[in-house]
Amino acid sequence: MNLINKICYVSKENQSKITLLMNHLLVVYAFLIPVHNKAKSSVFFCILVLFLYRRDFIYYLRIAFKNELLKYFLLLYLLFVIGMLYSSDLESGFSFMDKAKFLIYPLIFLSFLDMRFSFRILNAFIFGVLFSEIVSYLIHFQIIPPELFIGEYKVYQTVYTDPAPFLNHIKHNIALAIVISVLIYRLLVNDIKNIYLKILSFIFITTAFINMSLIGGRTGYIVLFLLIFLVVFLVYRQKIKKVFFISLSIILIMFMYMYNFSEQFDKRVEDAKNDIKSMINEKNYDSSIGLRIIASYYTFEVIKDNYLVGVGTGDVMQEIGKLSKAKDSYIIKRVKSPHNIYLQVLAQVGIIGFFIMMLMFYKILTYKTLDKKRDDIIKILTIATLIFMIPGNFFDFFELAMFVTIISAMISNYKFDIFVKEVDYKSILKYILVIIIFLIIGVTK
Template sequence: MFRFLRAPSDEIQNKINLWLNHLLVIYSFLIPINNNAKSSLFFTMLVLFLYRRDYWFYLKEALSNKIVQAFLIFYLINAFGMLYTENIAYGKSHMDKIKYLLLPLMFLSFLDIRYVWRIVAAFVFGMFTAEIFSYLIHFGVLPYEFDIGKYEIWKTFPYSPAPFMNHGAHNVGLALVIAILLYNLLNKKHVSTAVKIFSLIFMTTATINMSFIASRVGYVLYIFIILVVIMLTFRKKIVKVLASTIIILSIISTLTYNYSNTVNYRVNQTINSIEKIINDDNYKTSVGLRIGFTKYSLDVIKENLLFGVGTGDHMDKVRAIVPEKHKYIDSISKPHNVYTQILLQIGLVGMIGFIYLIYSILSYKNTTKDKKDIMIIFTLAVLVFMLPGMLYDTFSLPLFVVFISAMIANKEYNIKYNKMNGNLLLKYIIFVILFLIIGITR
């Protein structure tokens, strides 16, 4: 029994650390591909993490990091909200969604600095894979629905062919990849010709792909995040470069609005929804339901300003005060605005905790300029896609914590690092296929 409790040898622990780094690369690839496969892979990583033991030795450094502390504080504030909630079931569901806030503590206990950019590249290729399938579906090469026996592989729609995620996450992922590639092209001097060509092609095809995916948040994020990259790159001559960038983005926006039926429809739909609210007090549209819910949320927030209504009660409390003429707003399943949701659930205390998390990331100094800029890009992107409520899901939050963890990792472990080659790539592909099979058949 005592032998079982004893930590494995240093050699075994080093092998586990090596496996965990490789598995995190695969995890990053699977984030935009399949949530069940990603979850199964994480379970494997958790088993290895627990078997390695020596927890204090590995966790003490991560616990001393102020960003990790900020993630933990925000998680604990949400957990505190469970103490005064009545809807325990909804509260438990919420806590399950935000469990990713705990992952930086685990990731930094094994993440080797040499694997950081491989993790980033894995996500880029994951989104590239999702984009290829989107194109194949859009042009009729693959069907909109595909099953193998009783197992569903994907189900999407003609107006928004995003096979592996909802359309919002698909376009957000593409916008983030465009930002990463653009930043590397503008800031890294020793980028190979092959990488430059791939980056330019991917940025172009991703932009076109976004134009036939019906995601308004993706369109807004695309413009915003490119401006962020330009401002980070050309700090000293920002006025001249920013003016040129705005002109180019205006041309791209005009062309997509005029020549993409999807973009044209979604923009006009938003305008019509706002006009209905202003002229007819009618919230019975996709945008209107979200605005209407936010409107009535403000009254609940005012009455529970400090601590909110509890982690699980926010939907019930708002629905209770919606007047009869707007009862259709009750059909909305979530606030679709994370800022509103935080204030509803855990009040000003929770919002202060969240602001501290953002401040901890934006003010972090113990990393390189490139990594700090990537952190800024992802953090500002989060602040944008929180407006339609895209944080507490199985794509946005895990992606955010993986990238932040990678950017603040600064340790080199006693493990082997092999440059990418055909043999290693084949092993990655085999493990991806294995976890996809496990995830699909769960």
């Protein structure tokens, strides 16, 4: 009987220890977001097990629901669940829901996330992107091979000419663009006090920008240039002339460097020109940009007849296939989604779902914490997300996981009864050891 009581009963002291452990695991999770999806999933599984073992669900979930933003994440997820009820292509629907599940993660995160861990989580994500960048350089300079398998297990796989090791080139450049913008912001507002960390941040900004020029992700370039405007505006919003001068100067320098010294950037610009010429002169949409435009066109056609509640969570591509079969049958073979999140959500769950999604973003953008730096980082990440949603990136294992994790960290405003030590060399070594363990689990999973 005593053994059963020990298993079933968790003291407040042990609940606090579990809460502290979950916060540490979320730091590891944030590092792994840009590095390895399966390793990241293994970390979340451990967090979920600890959440269930900690018990006292009502108490901790009440803490989570004290944050008003949580309900918008859950409401959007619920609409996609309802959209599954009138979907006929359940395979596509469940595939989408497997990615959309990250919308409910804030429910778990905010039930244990201590605000003292907020910037530790953000920094972990930044270091995860830095690790990815270092591996990218090692591949580019042919110090390590472009693909690495241990037996049958894949560690990473890419090519020398486009060395994005852990994510595809679009996601890799998006991650770099966001991290560059956050670091520039933190340097401008003097948020980084340690001189060595300032030097490291400046070096990282420079090398990350150069790394972007080696990778062929056009979306990342656009995100970076627009975020530079936003960052300078957030810091110098009272001096509009200064905002435009500094922003345009930085963007012009970046653009000139990429155009003159980056083969990938030059190639992607030329590819874009050729795609546009091909569409105008030959009506040929079978290209990178052309497929996005023609897919968006047919998505509009789907929306016209289903604007209120959409065609269902999983049926958008099925409906596009029906409409394009006679004239543009190649589309359904070449693209797996409408390549525009705004149109995709309108087609999936109609104007109601679209309104809820935009309301969620509006509430996040206007959310006020007690710290302006948190507010501005929320704005940087949210605006970046609204930009890269245009070419169709959001409901995926990287973008949505990154968004909900960092937003949850920034909006966390609760201090649990736990002792939080400052980060030192010993704790860094512990984090590295745990990361290695989960990477081994993820690679062999």
